[in-house]
Every structure is written in structure tokens, then in C-alpha cells.
Amino acid sequence: MVKYSYYPGNVARQSSFEVEDTIQPLCKTLGIKLVEIVGYNSDGGNIIKQGNKDLQLALNARNIALAEKNGHPIITACASAQGILHDALETFRTDPIALASANTVLSKTSGMTATADEITTNHLLHVLVDEIGLDKVEDAVINPLNMDVACYYGPHMQKKGACGGDDPWNPTYMEQLIKALGGRPVEYKSKTSSVGNPSLLSLGDSVMKMTARVLNDAKRAGAQLIVSACTLSHANLDSYQGKAGRVANMDTNIPAVNLTEIIAFALGHFPDRFAQLKTRAMIIGS
Amino acid sequence: MATVAKVWIEEDCITCDACQDILPEVFEVTDDTSQIKAEVREDGSFDRNTGFSAIKAEFRSEFSELIEEAADACPVEIIKFEYEAGAAAEVEEVAPAAEEAVAPAAVAAVAGADDGVLAPVMSGDRSLAIFFGSQTGNAAGLAEKTAKMAVNYGLEPTVIDMDGYNPADFSAHKRVLIITSTWGEGEMPDNADALWNATVASNPPLSNTHFSVCAIGDTSYDEFCKAGLDWDEKFKALGATCIEDIKLCDVDFEPPWLEWAPLALSKIACVDSSGTFHEDLLEAMIAYGAGDEEEADVGDFTPGKVEQDIISITMRIFRYNPALAESGYDTVAVALPGHASIEDALVAVKREVDGSLTFRSGSIAGQDPLTGVKANGRILPADTTRICDLVSDGDTLSIEPIPGYDVIKDLMVSYDRYDSERANSKPWLEADPRQGEKLISGAAMGVMTSADATMLHTLADVGSLQLVNSMSDTYDVDDEYAGPGIALQRWVRTQDPRSGAKHVKKMFELMQRKGGVWDEADISSIQRHGIDGSQAADALYEARARLLAEYKFTGRSGRLVKNYSRSVKMSGNVNETTLYRSVLGPLGLGSNIMNGVSLRMMLGFTRNGGPIMRGFQGMLVPPAGIGKIPNMFNGKVANHHEVVAIFNELDSRF
Known part of the structure; x- marks a missing residue:
């Protein structure tokens, strides 16, 4: 059993509770102990950074300090959260003044400080491939996916050091994972393109066009389903896919699920939900 | 018997005076080290000769035996020398008598294995003068590119504008390349006219010069490439040795220049510092220039390896034909040195496979801001990005035009949009x-x-x-x-x-x-x-x-930042319900209803197979309203007061 400090991100315990529903059982099955970061706060979503970057850094320093108290590396299921935590750690490691400033505030407000020296932050995807091993995942599959699946990574964690041993520009980890889960990954070119989630509420057409581009690419590549490694981007890909299709005048109808869901389904959790998903993907379409 | 062409002193001389005693005409021992006298050297310097200047020709046979003797007598074996011996020069430590019997070719083979077969031409003066006669800048541009390429052959190029050059100085160059256009009806370009007239008038002797000419012209004119032909003929008449036949280029001058430049450079790079052409080294030099052979630097410091091994890759190149409005991809297998740039690879494809391939090539030293391409998903300058930094042997390199700009043809985009925004x-x-x-x-x-x-x-x-x-x-x-x-x-x-x-x-x-x-x-x-x-x-x-x-957090973006921050301050986490309502406002929420966004949420599309009643909560329980339906109220995180204190400490606006 490997232990990680679990950071749910901004929405897994809010609007995207399906992520919380599924990450817990799948981790149990695969021998990953999720240790709660008691009192964790929002990472700022790169929204707070737009108003005050020091404030976002201090909020992340608090999460890092709490995780350091746990004594385990951080895991998250959201690509945005992974990217933001990675950036904060990089800043603290390369800019001692930024770390000192954040720690001054942290110490004053909570009595804690972050060292940011040894702790790492990881997306669930990279933990499964680099740490757990795809052979172990494959052995645990009960309900093979048996679908053509497009993998969506988004841009947030696709940078050197933030995506484990995967290639930031041409990632393949999720495709390898889908294969291990009994699915058929399809290649499409916009799998690391942004869907504009940080501006979902503030920008109109351009975010819808960005969303439609990804969905339409995936559909044209023959995917029956799109799986998102980014919990925030999932809102664009799913809730907004009809609007995106209309704005961009593109065919965008395709079931969109979070990565944690599809893993949990393949590992035998929530078979009723999986059955509904397969029905949608194969008969209804969306 | 072979004669010694070069002699030098390595470090750690113990100043025992042995060499000076044997041959004071060549060696002089100072306080720190033995040195090679200026009088016997072609470069006229007085030092240890670590630049490997040759011994003046008139002294070579006279001093060769004594140099060998001095090297033999050196107790710390730091006197090094190199034989002339035609093409079979060798770096030799102390010269044992037995080795005199070794045939030059065999010596060369040994030298190649140990010290680099190109050693005879790679030391000493490696200067290359590249003259350009240019009216519109094309020849000047080619001269710059030739200079960049020349470095690959171990040459030290200097690009020289013909304007104002003194023809008497031609003879100082052992290696000369001339790139010139022709102007009007067979006339010299303006910057070359005076030099041509002065050369014709003064006829400087060029017996120790090797040269080649690349002439640019237009076949629609009667006097096609006449200026280049004139220089070619004149240099020959003045005694210079033409090392590669003149190349005549039509208006599409790049492809023929690309044929000429590697040939001319590899040949002229085989001219040693004494002005002798080593034809037998040509094959090795071609391989060296192409990056096939490595030349290790000698000394305490070995710089990073610039040349990379040849890699075989598949290039997948986007093509767009504006006349037919057709687009697609060409797939080409290529083998190139890893240190070649993306632009080098495209040039090779254009030259060898399809001359119609269109892309922007760099025309200046350093990065040209307009050469960008999308290479395996990355936005990169084609002229300064090495292939080996993108792919490995056997990989595929996908090259597409950069996004955001209109494609003119193939990989060439129009930057009008950028220029227009900037001007505005x-x-x-x-x-x-x-x-x-x-x-x-x-x-x-x-x-x-x-x-x-x-x-x-x-x-x-x-x-x-x-x-x-x-x-x-x-x-x-x-x-x-x-x-x-x-x-x-x-x-x-x-x-x-x-x-x-x-x-x-x-x-x-x-x-x-x-x-x-x-x-x-x-x-x-x-x-x-x-x-x-x-x-x-x-x-x-x-x-x-x-x-x-x-602007006081005005506009949707301002409201988003303000309300997002406030919701985090209030509970420690984002409250999406209030965020949707406060940022989108009634109109935005209405739009979501009309566009089916809210319906998708309520019917459970967002939570595959999840409890549908969760979605209806938002309809029933104020103040959520309609929108993405998370928990109505955020529970506060443990030690929430710490989060509030961080906000109060750093930004009281929230």
C-alpha cells in the first residue's frame, strides 16, 4: 500500500462529486492509500493569481505545508490542480525570496512553514503508470472498457517535470492506461489543447470554440467516448458541449467522463453507471 | 625522408635548454618555457606555437632532422611536430628512427585512427574569405549562409563586401569564395564595380590562392551570370587555382547554390595552412562537414559536442496548394545530422524531393522571428531548433504551419494579422x-x-x-x-x-x-x-x-476574480454556485438555460449515472438558482481562520 496526501482540487468535492465517488474505491483496489490533507484550501485556480500572485502562492504554500506534515507526496486527479501545485513548488524551489515571503505569511497566520524541498506533486495518471504499474492495473480489470476512447490531457500539467515520465508534447500515458483497461485509444491532435476553462464564465464564444475543437477532433478520430484528466475542463467538455457545438457549428456530441470514473468502472466499481455509459456511447451517442 | 612542417611545444616545459642547444635557430628557452622563434614561422609569432603555424618552406629540409633530434632529446617529451610528407602528415611525438621507414600512407592511416585523419588540414590558419558582389542583397544573403555552413568544415569564414576592398590584399587569402550577381546587361553589381576595375588594372598575383565562384543571374538576359564568369576567368588568369567549377544560378538561385556550397567548402577546407590542397582528404572532409566524423579537441578543455550523429526520421510535412485549395501531408524519409535545424531538413527535402515546398527560411544570423513552424505540437523557430532536440532515430517529425495566421502556401503563413494589430x-x-x-x-x-x-x-x-x-x-x-x-x-x-x-x-x-x-x-x-x-x-x-x-474589478473577468477570491476566503474553497450566479448574472444564467447547459447538468449528464435529484436541488433550494449544481453551501475547511488571515494579510480587497 503506497500512501499519498490527497488534494481533491477545486471541484471534486463540489460540482464534480463523481470524481470523489470514484477515486476512493479505485485507489483502494490498486493499493493506494489516500491520506486526507486536513484543512486543505483552494489552490486559487490561477484565477486568484490574476489579482494577486502572492496570495495564490501563499494558499498553495499552506497546502504544501499541510501535506508535508502528513509526510507523503501529493496526489490529485485534476490536471489543473497538478499544474498549479507544480508551478508553486517550482517557484519555491527556484526563488528563495518567494518561499520566504510565503512562509512569513504562513507562519504568522498558522504557525506552519513549508520547506518545499522534497515533497512532490503527482497526477493520479502518472502515479498509476510510473508507480503502480500498468500490469497491476491490467490484472485488476473486471469490466474491460471495450470502447474507442479519446484521451484529453489539457495543457496545465503538460510541461516538463509536471507529467511524470510522460512526454509533455506528445503524451501517451493515458492511452497506455486505456489499453490496460481494455479500451482502444484513438489518436487526435488537440489532446493537449486548452478548452479555456479558466475563462468559462468570463469569455463567451472563444471558449466554446476551443471546447468544440477538442470534442470535434475526438469525434472525427472515431472516438465513442472522451476521457478527461482535468476535472475542471470536464465541465466544458460535458455540460457545455451542446452550446459549444452550436457556437462553433461543429458536431460535438460525445459522452465525456472523468479519468477516475472510467478507471473505477473498468475495475468493477459502479457497474450500473458503467452500463448506462456504455448504452449512451454505443446506442444513444451522447 | 619526410620533412617537418610544424613544430610546437606543449605545456610543462622544465626549461632544461636541451632543444635550444641542439637547434637555437628554432628553439629559444625563456624563463618559463621553450618557444618557437618568429623567424622560422609563417605567422611570425614568438610563442609555443600552439596555433600550429607552419615552418617557413625554406627552412623545412634544413631543420627537420635537428627538430627530430631536439624532440628526441627532450626529457619531458613535450616537443611535438608534424611531417609535411605530402598528404601523409602526422602528429608525431619523438620520432624514432624506425618510423622513418614507414610508408606515408600507412602513417596516415595510423594518424587517422589516433589523432583524426584531417589533422594535416585542420591546424594552423583556417581562414576563408567569402566575397560578395550584390545589388539587391541576394548574393550577400548567400554569402552569410555560406559562412554559417563553412564552420561545419572547420573553417573560419569572413564575409567581405567587395565595396572598398583593395585587390592587392587578395593574395593574402589562401582560400577564397566569390558569390556575385550580375546587374543589367552583364555588368558588375554596384558594390563590385570598383574592385573589378582595380583588379583588372593591377593584376595581383594569386598563385597561392584556391578559389571557386557562385554566380547569380537570369537566363532571360543574354549575358547570363557574366559578372561571375568574369571573376572566374580573371582569378584563373592571375594564377589562382579553381578548386570547384563555377556554379551558374538562375533566378531560383538557392537550389544550385545548395549544390555548390557543400562541394566548394569541402574542397577548399582541404587546403592546408601552407596553401596545399589535400585531395586525398576530400572524402573524409565531406563526411566531417556532414557531421559523420568527429574531431576531438586537444587540450585541457573539451567543449560540448556540437555535431550529432546522423538520425533517420520520417518527416510529415503539411502541404497546401492555394491555387487548387488542396491540403494534406507529404511523408518523406530523411537521414540528417541530429544537429541540423528544422530549416536544414526542409531545405534538404526541397532540394532532393520537391522543389515546390514553400517555407520561410532564416536570412539573418541568429533567430529569425518569422521562421516559426509547429513541430510535433510545439511552436518553434525553424532556423534555430535542432532536430535532435525534438526526435530520436526512427521517430516521426510532424511539421505544420503555426496556428493563428493565414497559410499562404505549405508552411508559409502571412503575418499581416500581427502587423496590422501592432500598427493599430x-x-x-x-x-x-x-x-x-x-x-x-x-x-x-x-x-x-x-x-x-x-x-x-x-x-x-x-x-x-x-x-x-x-x-x-x-x-x-x-x-x-x-x-x-x-x-x-x-x-x-x-x-x-x-x-x-x-x-x-x-x-x-x-x-x-x-x-x-x-x-x-x-x-x-x-x-x-x-x-x-x-x-x-x-x-x-x-x-x-x-x-x-x-479598473476596480469591472467586467465579467473582474467579477470572476473578485468573486472567486471572496468565495475561497469565505470557506477555504470555491463555491461554484455563487460564482456562477455572481459572474454570469441573470442574463448569463438565462443563456445557459436556453443553450441547454443547465438541462444537461440537471439531467445528470455531468455526473454519469449519478443521482439525478442532486441536479434538481438547484431548482428547489434557494439561493442556488439554475446553473452548475454543487453543494448549496460550502462547509468551511478545518482551521478556516488561517485562510481568512492569509487573505487579510495579503489582499484586503477580497
Whole structure:
């Protein structure tokens, strides 16, 4: 059993509770102990950074300090959260003044400080491939996916050091994972393109066009389903896919699920939900 | 018996005077070391001769035996020498008598294995003079490119404008390349006219010069390439040795130049510092120039390896034919040195496979901001990006035009959009008061502190602003967005202490309004594109923070930042329910209803197979309203007061 400090991100315990529903059982099955970061706060979503970057850094320093108290590396299921935590750690490691400033505030407000020296932050995807091993995942599959699946990574964690041993520009980890889960990954070119989630509420057409581009690419590549490694981007890909299709005048109808869901389904959790998903993907379409 | 062509002293001389005693005409022992006298050297210097200058020809046979004797007598074996012996020169330590019997070819083979077969030509003077006669800049451009290529052959090129050159100095060059166009009806270009006339009048002897000519012309003229032909004929008449036949280039001059340049350079690189052409080394030199052979540096410091092994890759190149409005991909298998640039690879494909392939090539030293391509998903300058940094042997390299700009043909895009935005926003220096006057502080216009200058330089230090625009995933879906490259320039102007207040205000207005910094949907998509992307992303964040302060969190973007921050302060986490309502407002929520967004949420599409009643909660329980339906109220995180204190400490606006 490997232990990680679990950071749910901004929405897994809010609007995207399906992520919380599924990450817990799948981790149990695969021998990953999720240790709660008691009192964790929002990472700022790169929204707070737009108003005050020091404030976002201090909020992340608090999460890092709490995780350091746990004594385990951080895991998250959201690509945005992974990217933001990675950036904060990089800043603290390369800019001692930024770390000192954040720690001054942290110490004053909570009595804690972050060292940011040894702790790492990881997306669930990279933990499964680099740490757990795809052979172990494959052995645990009960309900093979048996679908053509497009993998969506988004841009947030696709940078050197933030995506484990995967290639930031041409990632393949999720495709390898889908294969291990009994699915058929399809290649499409916009799998690391942004869907504009940080501006979902503030920008109109351009975010819808960005969303439609990804969905339409995936559909044209023959995917029956799109799986998102980014919990925030999932809102664009799913809730907004009809609007995106209309704005961009593109065919965008395709079931969109979070990565944690599809893993949990393949590992035998929530078979009723999986059955509904397969029905949608194969008969209804969306 | 072979004669010694070069002799030098390595480090750690113990100044025992043995060599000076044997041959005082060549060796002189100073306080620190033995040195090679100036009188016997071609370069006329007095030092240990670590530059490997040759011994003057008249002394070679006279001193060879004694040099060998001195080397033999040296107790620390630091006297090194190199035989002339035709093509079979060798770096030799102490010369044992037995080795005199070794045939030159065999010696060369041994030398090749141990010290590099090209050693006879790679030491000493490696200068190459590249003269250009140019009317419109084409020949000058080719001369620059030839110079870049020459370095691969171990040459030290100098590009020389014919204008103002003294023909008497021609004879100082052992290696000469001439690249010239022809002007009018067979005339010299303007910058070459005077030199031509002076050369014809003075007829300088060029018996120790090797040369080749690349002539640019137009076959529609009677006197095709006449200027180049004239130089070729004249140099031959003056005794120079033509090392590669003249190349006559028509208006599409690059392909023939590309045929000529590697041949001429590999041959002229086989001319040693004494002016002798080593034909037998030509094959090795061609391989060396192509990166097939490595030449290890001698000495304490070995610089990083520039040449990389040949890699075989598949290039998948986007093609677009505007006449037929057809697009697709060509797949080409190529083998190139890993250190070749993307542009080199494209040039090779154009030369060997399809001459119609169109792309922008760099025409200046360093990075050309307009050569960008999308290579395996990355936005990169084609002229300065090495292939080995992108792919390994057996991989596929996909090359596409950069996004955000109209494609003219194949990989060539139009930068009109960028130019137009830049012209409209004028993100250049406009100072108050007008130029020519002094600032209120009394300082002359244009003066600033070094700290300000450094700050501005750091802010704007990106290789290509056009490529920065392409790094944005928003730029190619939003025609009104000026792009992060333009935003960066506007931001820089607001930070420039020389900018006038009126101009700064205008820059802020442009950043705040439609097309400005808020039109960027996701800064992360820019940030991941290396140093340039990261630089532009930082500037966008800084600009947004400043604009929020200036414009008091107005507009949807301002409301988003304010309400997002406040919701985090209130509970420690985001409350999406209140965020949707406060940012979108009634109209936005109504739009979501009309567009089916709310319906998808309520019917459980967002939570595959999840409890549908969760979605209906939002309809039933105030104050959530309709929208994305998370928990109605956020529970506060443990030790929530710490989060509040962090906010209070760092930003009381929330």
C-alpha cells in the first residue's frame, strides 16, 4: 500500500462529486492509500493569481505545508490542480525570496512553514503508470472498457517535470492506461489543447470554440467516448458541449467522463453507471 | 625522408635548454618555457606555437632532422611536430628512427585512427574569405549562409563586401569564395564595380590562392551570370587555382547554390595552412562537414559536442496548394545530422524531393522571428531548433504551419494579422514631452537607469513575438484577439519610464478592452511553451493584476476574480454556485438555460449515472438558482481562520 496526501482540487468535492465517488474505491483496489490533507484550501485556480500572485502562492504554500506534515507526496486527479501545485513548488524551489515571503505569511497566520524541498506533486495518471504499474492495473480489470476512447490531457500539467515520465508534447500515458483497461485509444491532435476553462464564465464564444475543437477532433478520430484528466475542463467538455457545438457549428456530441470514473468502472466499481455509459456511447451517442 | 612542417611545444616545459642547444635557430628557452622563434614561422609569432603555424618552406629540409633530434632529446617529451610528407602528415611525438621507414600512407592511416585523419588540414590558419558582389542583397544573403555552413568544415569564414576592398590584399587569402550577381546587361553589381576595375588594372598575383565562384543571374538576359564568369576567368588568369567549377544560378538561385556550397567548402577546407590542397582528404572532409566524423579537441578543455550523429526520421510535412485549395501531408524519409535545424531538413527535402515546398527560411544570423513552424505540437523557430532536440532515430517529425495566421502556401503563413494589430496599437515608445526636449526631471530623452533598462529588457526578451501569439490556444479561434505577443509589447510600454502618461493610458485601455489581455482564455497554454511562453504568461498575469486595480474589478473577468477570491476566503474553497450566479448574472444564467447547459447538468449528464435529484436541488433550494449544481453551501475547511488571515494579510480587497 503506497500512501499519498490527497488534494481533491477545486471541484471534486463540489460540482464534480463523481470524481470523489470514484477515486476512493479505485485507489483502494490498486493499493493506494489516500491520506486526507486536513484543512486543505483552494489552490486559487490561477484565477486568484490574476489579482494577486502572492496570495495564490501563499494558499498553495499552506497546502504544501499541510501535506508535508502528513509526510507523503501529493496526489490529485485534476490536471489543473497538478499544474498549479507544480508551478508553486517550482517557484519555491527556484526563488528563495518567494518561499520566504510565503512562509512569513504562513507562519504568522498558522504557525506552519513549508520547506518545499522534497515533497512532490503527482497526477493520479502518472502515479498509476510510473508507480503502480500498468500490469497491476491490467490484472485488476473486471469490466474491460471495450470502447474507442479519446484521451484529453489539457495543457496545465503538460510541461516538463509536471507529467511524470510522460512526454509533455506528445503524451501517451493515458492511452497506455486505456489499453490496460481494455479500451482502444484513438489518436487526435488537440489532446493537449486548452478548452479555456479558466475563462468559462468570463469569455463567451472563444471558449466554446476551443471546447468544440477538442470534442470535434475526438469525434472525427472515431472516438465513442472522451476521457478527461482535468476535472475542471470536464465541465466544458460535458455540460457545455451542446452550446459549444452550436457556437462553433461543429458536431460535438460525445459522452465525456472523468479519468477516475472510467478507471473505477473498468475495475468493477459502479457497474450500473458503467452500463448506462456504455448504452449512451454505443446506442444513444451522447 | 619526410620533412617537418610544424613544430610546437606543449605545456610543462622544465626549461632544461636541451632543444635550444641542439637547434637555437628554432628553439629559444625563456624563463618559463621553450618557444618557437618568429623567424622560422609563417605567422611570425614568438610563442609555443600552439596555433600550429607552419615552418617557413625554406627552412623545412634544413631543420627537420635537428627538430627530430631536439624532440628526441627532450626529457619531458613535450616537443611535438608534424611531417609535411605530402598528404601523409602526422602528429608525431619523438620520432624514432624506425618510423622513418614507414610508408606515408600507412602513417596516415595510423594518424587517422589516433589523432583524426584531417589533422594535416585542420591546424594552423583556417581562414576563408567569402566575397560578395550584390545589388539587391541576394548574393550577400548567400554569402552569410555560406559562412554559417563553412564552420561545419572547420573553417573560419569572413564575409567581405567587395565595396572598398583593395585587390592587392587578395593574395593574402589562401582560400577564397566569390558569390556575385550580375546587374543589367552583364555588368558588375554596384558594390563590385570598383574592385573589378582595380583588379583588372593591377593584376595581383594569386598563385597561392584556391578559389571557386557562385554566380547569380537570369537566363532571360543574354549575358547570363557574366559578372561571375568574369571573376572566374580573371582569378584563373592571375594564377589562382579553381578548386570547384563555377556554379551558374538562375533566378531560383538557392537550389544550385545548395549544390555548390557543400562541394566548394569541402574542397577548399582541404587546403592546408601552407596553401596545399589535400585531395586525398576530400572524402573524409565531406563526411566531417556532414557531421559523420568527429574531431576531438586537444587540450585541457573539451567543449560540448556540437555535431550529432546522423538520425533517420520520417518527416510529415503539411502541404497546401492555394491555387487548387488542396491540403494534406507529404511523408518523406530523411537521414540528417541530429544537429541540423528544422530549416536544414526542409531545405534538404526541397532540394532532393520537391522543389515546390514553400517555407520561410532564416536570412539573418541568429533567430529569425518569422521562421516559426509547429513541430510535433510545439511552436518553434525553424532556423534555430535542432532536430535532435525534438526526435530520436526512427521517430516521426510532424511539421505544420503555426496556428493563428493565414497559410499562404505549405508552411508559409502571412503575418499581416500581427502587423496590422501592432500598427493599430502602436506599442512603441511615445514619450512626454515630445522628442527633442528634456523630461521634467531634466534628464535628456531616452535616458533611464540601468535597473529600468534591465527590467525592460527582461520583460521583452523573447525571440519572436509573432510566435508568442501562436502559442495561445485562443488566438486562432478569436479573430479580434490581438494575441499575447502584442499584449506583451503593450505591457512593456506601460512599464517604460520614458513612456508619456497619455500613451500609458492608451496602452492600458487597449489591454482592458475587447482584443486585450482578457481575451486570453487560458494563459497556461502559453506558459508551457518554453522560456518565451513563460515570459509572455508572466507579463499577462502582471498586466491583469494591474488592470484589476486600475479598473476596480469591472467586467465579467473582474467579477470572476473578485468573486472567486471572496468565495475561497469565505470557506477555504470555491463555491461554484455563487460564482456562477455572481459572474454570469441573470442574463448569463438565462443563456445557459436556453443553450441547454443547465438541462444537461440537471439531467445528470455531468455526473454519469449519478443521482439525478442532486441536479434538481438547484431548482428547489434557494439561493442556488439554475446553473452548475454543487453543494448549496460550502462547509468551511478545518482551521478556516488561517485562510481568512492569509487573505487579510495579503489582499484586503477580497
